[in-house]
Amino acid sequence: MFPVSTQKKYWTFVDETDLIRLRQEANRKFVLKHGANMTEEQRKQTFLSAADERLLLRQYELQLRDFCRRFNPPMPRSVIGTAFHYFKRFYLHNSVMDYHPKEILVTCVYLACKVEEFNISIQQFVANIKGDREKASDIILNDELLLMQQLNFHLTVHNPYRPVTGLLVDIKTRCSLKDPDRLLPGIEELLERTFLTDACLLYAPSQIALAAILHAASKIQENLDSYVTETLFGRPSIDILPNIIEAVRKIRSLVRSIENPPREMVRQLEKKLEKCRNQENNPDSEIYKQRMQDMLDEEDERSSETYARLAREQANDEERLLGISKVLSPSAS
Template sequence: MFSTSSQRKFWTFSDEGELAILREKHNLNYIAKHGTHIDEYQRYNFFLSPDEERLLLKQYELHLKEFCKRFSPPMPKGVVGTAFHYFKRFYLYNSTMDYHPKEILATCVYLACKVEEFNVSIGQFVANIKGDRDKASDIILNNELLLMQQLNYHLTIHNPFRPVEGFLIEIKTRCSLANPERLRGGIDEFLEKVFLTDACLLYAPSQIALAAVLHAASKEQENLDSYVTDMLFREAGQDKLAVLIEAVRKIRSLVKMVESPAREKVRLIEKKLDRCRNQENNPDSEIYKRRMRELLDEDDIPHTGSSRMSLDTSGVTQVLSPSAS
């Protein structure tokens, strides 16, 4: 149950201000650690600001959504929701300058596949990634333990999809709404957008699910207010009902504010990131390759060149068998 889960206890925060404080703290920690040789005035131009990190992560959340949407074989919604949770949690306590989002993104999706029992091999998984697939496999597998550690091994995720089904069953049996199934399109659209916000770090899955149902009903020009007040929460006190209504209002407001970052801004931030990122965690750097050789106790690791891993968000890549990829 969500109420007794690690998600409720450790990963549900009081408000957006608390999230902003955490993100700013780890941005400043990175700069303090890696900027000792840089004049304080120049640090602003060299390192990413918290706002730049947020903008970059918003872009990579869009990449995550598209990657999952185009994944072959088709990916269940639960995997997508879990991957988003992992991605958002990781960057509450880490900077994009320490770990590049494209590498953590792929690892989050791969781990979510495992946790949600969507059985794809690493070969099948990286067949959906452009570029050097052997290198992509190495990056994902090398980051998997790091990701689990940063999540404090709290891997079970409560997504809003199950509560949505519960609400639809209730509406079918207790409401006079004609053909409740017609709400599904609006619900799916809402939930797709809600993961581009911080709602999953602030609200219970049932609150997010109810916001999705009410959004879909309003799109169909239906009013479910009486269902919420007279049936669903008839025995709840006015205080609890007021809290719920405010939560639903804020969730819907967050979704309304979703917009894509300006491409030019993101491009400039990514150029800046290439300069200021931690080279010890950059698979293309000599420092990283030397560290891998030392960890593996091998002197001759084949040179992988400068080919980069690139998430395929432009189209569905044909899925190859592990032996063919």
């Protein structure tokens, strides 16, 4: 499934330089559009850099994780993985200055609930959000179509959980490891941490799953090298084995390199973001409120026009029927 999926074709990249280039381009487009009349120095002082945006997004990835952890009712792992995919994909082509992560974050989770068939109403969903829940509901429903458009409607996500299950079954069947369920805590730990990296944009779910298995084995001081090289892949696949080993090594390296962003720096960037963000997409701004009102007015106008047209058509139909009935009545003869 994954090798022929949209995830593989459109959302899996060769290396991190591709991701850096896309994020820098999204940042550059926003700065050029909103700082067209500024000098280069003024732009630096006014707007976030691509590195600043990445730092902020790491903070919001932590918030996404914590939101899903606290969610009531408990959220399936597939929903969490899919939400992370959506969030990371969205900000490959969009700047945080255009669309604030706090609004896109909850929209990603809500859409993931739908796609992964975790059936929950918008009222149940926003009950997990602090603050103005009616406002949160409006933001999510207004941003849902935008999110799907920015994802190019590629909504199916292949997460590493199913490959992990398959590998555990195979280990229980063909490996001499005693009590493979001992691997589960280590597997869960690595899979959760991979979503705080770009691993899901760079590697296949099966590679991430294998990295989680080997990480868990090392934590309980077990060695699964012979299982991987001789049993899992064997001699017919010996040519691809070096690539798989390298992918696993890089995934585990990405996880080890995770660092929480400095709080003081995040606070400074948040303040700067509030000043330079696109006010047309800020639900608290007058520009945004007026735009929403204009859209409602246009919708009301279209509805009124449609109602008037239907009324005219109904009146014309009634007039025609009346004419026909007069022609067919006995008194007419």
